[in-house]
Amino acid sequence: MSKIAQRTAFGESLIEAGEKYNDLLVVDADLGGATKVSTFAQKFPERSFNVGIAEQNGISVATGMAFNGYRPFMASFGVFSASRSDQIRIAAYSEAPIVIVGTHIGLTGKDGATHQALEDIGLLSSLPNMNIFQPTDCVETREIVKYLAGGEGRDMLAYLRLSRHPQRDVFDEDHKFMFNKAATLNSTKNPQGVVFTTGDIALKVLDATTALSKKNYPLDVLSFSTLKPIDKEAIINYAEKGMPIITVEEHNPTGGLGSRVCEVVAERGLPSKVLRLGVDGFGGSGDPADLYRKFGLDAQGIADSVENFIYD
Secondary structure: OOOEOHHHHHHHHHHHHHHHOOOEEEEEOOOHHHHOOHHHHHHOHHHEEEOOOOHHHHHHHHHHHHOOOOEEEEEEEHHHHOOOHHHHHHHHHOOOOOEEEEEOEOOOOOOOHHHOEOOHHHHHHOOOOEEEEOOOOHHHHHHHHHHHHOOOOOOOEEEEEOOOOOEOOOOOOOOOOOOOOOEEEEOOOOOOOEEEEOOOOHHHHHHHHHHHHOOOOOOEEEEOOEEEOOOHHHHHHHHOOOOOEEEEOOOOOOOOHHHHHHHHHHHOOOOOOEEEEOOOOOOOOOOHHHHHHHOOOOHHHHHHHHHHHHHO
């Protein structure tokens, strides 16, 4: 199975969408080679706009385009595209149907802490009218791009969070994305806990739970590719049974998937205890494998945390 990054699948899918929808535009903050929108610019130069290193301007330009009948995708690194709060807030207030794309999220490695988006979900999730997506793999990336470009989500204000690591896919090619529905990645007969995750760190979660299953610790695994809104039914299904819940994400546990799960559990007064695994702080420079290990987000670190939480 070939391995490509979500950002690459995004660039390829954007071209396919552009061939189908003449109103699809791309706004680039001078990072087209890294975000993979440069290939769209080569194919459709008249529908591509490089605003330079000025994401705030890009958000404003995309908002203006949207209100003139176009469907713009504004792409940059997640740490930059998601932090232009004034402009994004106005887009949310105006219910502008734009797609803000943030690549290089999580522990990207050599880019270092200043370029690693680990708080972007928290920054945007409190905004009214904002929808947040993080695909599990490249298959789901393509499905979400289709959904936002010309499907039921084409009128949404959305933030699409994408990783840069080439990795194998979790889903088969016939997988269909369902808005606000968590996907079950592993189901056991008598689970002793459940792991909720988002993004391609799901692969490490699956490796961790596979190792635990060999120790007779059966765990279910669900992936949330829609983070706002969130599939409350899936959370409640486990929490109302008092099932231990672990959340795993390449994001600060505060404001991310972990916080969203805890909100649902607390609001319903459900008995589950929750362990939130993520990056509680800034990232760092180094080989991604070393960074995952440092923050306990490699398969072994996840397995150790889960085992200590549930079984000690």
